[in-house]
Amino acid sequence: MDFTPTEEQTAAQRLAARIFTDLSTHEQLKAAGTGSDSELWKALCGAGLVEAVEATGLLGLVLLLEEQGRTTAQVPFAASCVYGILAVTRHGTDAQRERLLPALRDGSAVVTGAFPARPAVRAVPAGTGTGVAAGSGETGARTARLSGTVDQVPWLRDATHVLVPDQDHTLWLVRTEDAGVEPVELTAPWSAGRLVLDGAPGERLGSERMVSERPGSGRAYEDVQAAARIAFAGLQAGVCAGSLAHAVAHTTTREQFGRPLSTHQGVLLRAADAHMDTEAIRVTAYEAAWRYDEGLPWEEAALTTAWWASEAGTRVVHTGQHLHGGLGADLDHPVHRHFLWGRQLDAHLGHATELLAELGDAIAKGGDR
Template sequence: MDFTPTEEQSAVRELAGQIFGDLSTHERLAAAGTGTDAELWKALCGAGLVAAVEEVGLLGLVLALEEQGRTTAQVPFAASCVYGVLALTAHGTAEQRERLLPALREGGAVATGAFPASGGRVRATAEGEVTGVVPLVPWLRDATHVLVPDEERRLWLVRVADAEAEAVETTAPWSAGRLTLDGTRAERVGGAEAYEDVLATARTAFAGLQAGVCAGSLARAVQHTTTREQFGRPLSTNQGVLLRAADAYMDTEAIRVTSYEAAWRRDEGLPYGTHALTAAWWASEAGTRVVHAGQHLHGGLGADLEHPVHRHFLWGRQLDAHLGCGGELLAELGELIAAEKLAEKAEGRPPAERADRGEGVGA
C-alpha cells in the first residue's frame, strides 16, 4: 500500500488548509455560535473542493478533512461529501447523478446522513414511502437532502423540505436536528451493497476529521506548554507533560494512519469494511484520550469554555458519539473477522491465499 498523495490530492489538502486557516479563526468561530459559517462554506464550494472529491477519492477527502479538523471549521463538508457526492457517484443512477450532483458540487444543495450512530428506526414501503424518527442527524439544519437507511439496510434519499426537522443542540455546534418521517416520499439509492459502502465511507471520513481535531488540540497544547513557564522553566520540560504529549501524538498518528489505509483501499477498489471499523475505533477511543489530554495540558485555561482548545474537546467528544461507542465498534469488528474465518474454513481456502488475492472483509 502507498499512502503518498497524488499531486491532485496534495493540491486539495493545501488549498483546504489555506481556506480553513484564513477563514476559520477563533473570532469567526465565536461569532458563529452554534451555526454554520455560510461564508466559509461558499468559499469551499467556490474553490471547487466539494466537486474535487469525485476526482481525488476518499483519501483526498480525508486529507482535506484533517485540515478542517485542525481548525474545527463549522461547515457540513464531511457530511455533504460522504452522504451526497460520494454516495451518489458510487451508487446513484445516471439520472440521479445528473440531477443532484451539480447542486451538491456548487453548494446549492447540502446532503447529510442518518447514520452511523444516529439511532432511531425507519421503515420503508416498496413504493418509496418512509416512516420513522431519527433523534439526531448531524448538519440537518443546513441540509436539503438526507440519506436514510431503513430496517432492511436499504438507502433512501429524502428531501428535508418534505419531512419534519427540529433543531437539536449537540456537544459540538454541528447544526444538528431531529428528523421525523411520516409516509414521506423518498427515492432509492443503490442496491444491497450501498449501505455497507456508505457506512464504511462515513466511518473513514469522520475518522480522518477526528485525526485533524486531535492534531489541532495537540498543537495548541504544545504551543502552550513550551511558552508557559513554571518555577522558571517551560512546562514542556516536565517529564509528566512530555509523556502525556507523547502518548497523545502516538494516538493521533494511529487515527491518521488507519483512516489513510481504509481510504486508500476504497479508492483502489479493495474490501475495506474492517479497516474502516478499525479507523473508527481508533478515532473513538484514542480521539477521546487526545482531546482530554489537550485540555488537561492547558491547566486551568483548559476549563475556560471560550478558549480555542475547548472547542477541540467538544468536537472530539461529538465525533466519538457520532462514530459510536468503542466497545460496540470492537464487537462489530470481531464479528466480521469471525465470519470471515468461518467462510475461509468452509471454502477450504487458507488465509495466505486470501491475502495473495487481495481479498478481505468489508463492504
C-alpha cells in the first residue's frame, strides 16, 4: 500500500486548504446560517477543484474533503463529487458523460444522492425519448417513472439532480424540478430535504447492456455507495481534526490552578485518545480510497473506514466539546459546529452497530469486491 499523494493531489489539497481557510471563517459561517455558501461553491468550482476529482480519484477527493471538514464549510462538495462526478465518470454512458460532466465541473449542476438504508423507490419503465433523456440525442436511453419518498437527503435543496436507487438497486438520475422537495432540518446545516417522487421521470445511469455485463446484481449501486462511505469518512477525518485543533488551542491557553489545562493528565489522555481515533479514521479512509482507485477489492475496506468514522468520530467530537468546558455548549463557538457535523456524519454513515453487522456479513461471505 502506498498512500503518498501524487503531485496533483498535493497541489489540489493545498489549494483547497487555502480556499476553505480564507472563505469559510467563523464569521462567514455565522453569516451563512443554515444554508450553503454559494460564493464559496463558486470559488471552489472556479479554481477547478471539483473538476480535478476526475483526475485525482477518490483518494484525491478524500484529501480535499479533509480540508472541508476542518472548517465545516457549508457546500455540497462531497455529494456532488461522489454522486455526480465520480458516479457519472465510472458508470455513465459516453453520451451521458459528454452531456452531464461539463455542468458538474463548473458547478452549475449539483447532484446529491438519495441512498436510504433500504431502497424502496419503485421504477416503472417509461420507454425511450421521454423524461430526463428527452432531447439528449441518446437513442435508446432507458427512462422510467419513479414513485416513493426518501427522507433526509443531504444538500437536496442545493441540487439540480438527485441519484436515486430503486428497489432493484438500479440507479436513476432525477431532476429535482421534476420531484417534490420538502425542506428538512438535520443536526448539521446540510440544506437537506425530503424527496417525494410521484411518477417523476428518471434516466438510468448507464445503459441496460452495461448493467447486464457487470458481475453481480446492483454492482453500480454498491460501487457508488462504497465511494460515498469512503468520501464521507474522509470528511469526518477533517471534522475530527478541526475539533481536536480547537481543543488543543483552548486547553493550552486556558489556565486552571495557575497552569494550562493541557498539563493536566486527564486532559492529556483525552486529547491523545482523540488524536489516535482521528488518525484511525484518516488511514482507513486513505486505504479504502486507494483500493477503490486501484481497482482492488474494496467492500471490507469501505465498511471498515465507515465504522471508524461513525464510532470513533462520535468520540472525538464529544471529546472536543468536553475539553472546552462550558464553551463547548455555546452554539456560536466553532467547536460546536464540529460536534454537530460529527454527529450528523455518524447518522449519515449508518451508525456503527449497523456497519459492523454489515462488515461481519461481508467477511463471513468472503466475497470482498
